[in-house]
Amino acid sequence: MxxxxxxxxxxxxxxxxxxxxxxxxxxxxxxxxxxxxxxxxxxxxxxxxxxxxxxxxxADDLPEISRQDGGSLLLYINLKDIRSFFEQVKDKVIVLKGLETTFYGATEFSIKDNNGYVLTFAEHE
The missing domain is CATH 3.10.180.10 (2,3-Dihydroxybiphenyl 1,2-Dioxygenase, domain 1)
Structure with missing residues (x-):
């Protein structure tokens, strides 16, 4: 893979x-x-x-795919300079969880996209 x-x-x-x-x-x-x-x-x-x-x-090719927005998943995206990125997007998106440092040492924030999916952005400093 x-x-x-x-x-x-x-x-x-x-x-x-x-x-x-x-x-x-x-x-x-x-x-x-x-x-x-x-x-x-x-x-x-x-x-x-x-x-x-x-x-x-x-159409009917994959009826197993749910036709509802959102989903039972979270997309975890690593990036650099998270604070600058947060400042760029915070007023353009729905912020679910603001910048915080986790117990495992990552700085993260989470947003909701226009389809109901949760995106968590993280920087491991």
């Missing part, structure tokens, strides 16, 4: 792309359906790759 790239499902691709662009992600690949509407997009920020896909694009 070499990498892990989550594929997160969304009902609103445009809002999802805008949200992740506010975190510094850039689109590297995308798949349009008809016209300008994207059904899948890959976004990258440093060494982190996230993919986003509309529920409709799967």
């Amino acid at each position: 070499e990498t892990l790239s989550p594929n997160i499902f969304t009902n609103d691709m445009k809002a999802t792309i805008t949200f992740y662009q506010s975190l510094g992600f850039k689109i590297t690949m995308s798949v349009p359906e008809m016209g300008d509407d994207l059904v899948w997009a890959m976004m990258v920020n440093g060494g982190v790759t996230m993919m986003f896909q509309t529920y409709e694009s799967l």
Whole structure:
């Protein structure tokens, strides 16, 4: 195994792309359906790759995938200069937990994305 790239499902691709662009992600690949509407997009920020896909694009291919926003997972993203990043995004996102130092020595904060997923950003200083 070499990498892990989550594929997160969304009902609103445009809002999802805008949200992740506010975190510094850039689109590297995308798949349009008809016209300008994207059904899948890959976004990258440093060494982190996230993919986003509309529920409709799967149709009945994978009925096992829940069609509800959010999920029982937390995406844990390591980065450098967490305090500066927090200052850049704190007024653009829903902050669930502000900057704090954990018992294991990491500085972390958690936010909720526009699809209900929790992202925890961490710096191990």
